[in-house]
Amino acid sequence: EGYREILDFFVGGQESAYGWREILQQLYQRGVKEVLLGVFDGLPGLEEAFRTVYPKADVQRCVVHKVRNTLSRVRKKDQFEVAEDLKLIYRAPNKEMALQMFQQFESKWSSKYPREVQSWANELDVLLTFMDDPSSIRSVIYTTNAIERTI
Structure with a gap:
């Protein structure tokens, strides 16, 4: 309701x-x-x-938590660029585009941050579940932040 x-x-x-x-x-x-x-x-x-x-x-795994955890394992000088590249994945207009953006992310960063990229690859299905829902509600369900603010 x-x-x-x-x-x-x-x-x-x-x-x-x-x-x-x-x-x-x-x-x-x-x-x-x-x-x-x-x-x-x-x-x-x-x-x-x-x-x-x-x-x-x-x-659905919380994308915001995943991004934060990933950035905490990335060198300071790369954090902004990695964050921007991750946004291209979870802000993509559809799942197909999100998967393409992940492939680009993987190609670009896997040699420098193999564990972090592999972690995204391993969890991509539960990180992108929200892409199966209408775009009008995606921003509400891709993160637990709204739930955490309830208490």
Whole structure:
């Protein structure tokens, strides 16, 4: 219906697949049966638990967190240029163009930053899930930032 609602609040605990699965199963048992998309920032075990409880839902990795993590591993002098090249990927008008922009990014930076580029290659499918949705809502679902501001 176009609004956010906090469904529960949990304090502490271990960030493991088992711990997250318990939380998600509680939500499921309370009536959260149909989830279309989970947006995550890469917390250990969360995606695995989500896929177990909601196997039909899509998963989107937070692009903003991924960019930040990548830039923290890039030399200062390259950070702006790498950031601009990454924007060409996640701001592309469609998935095909995003994949082309990633190929250019990969060609340009893989010799200098092989781990960082490989990390994007390994996670590209969950980083670009949002590209399957209408462009009007993409900016809302490609990051967890809106969720984090809720609390």
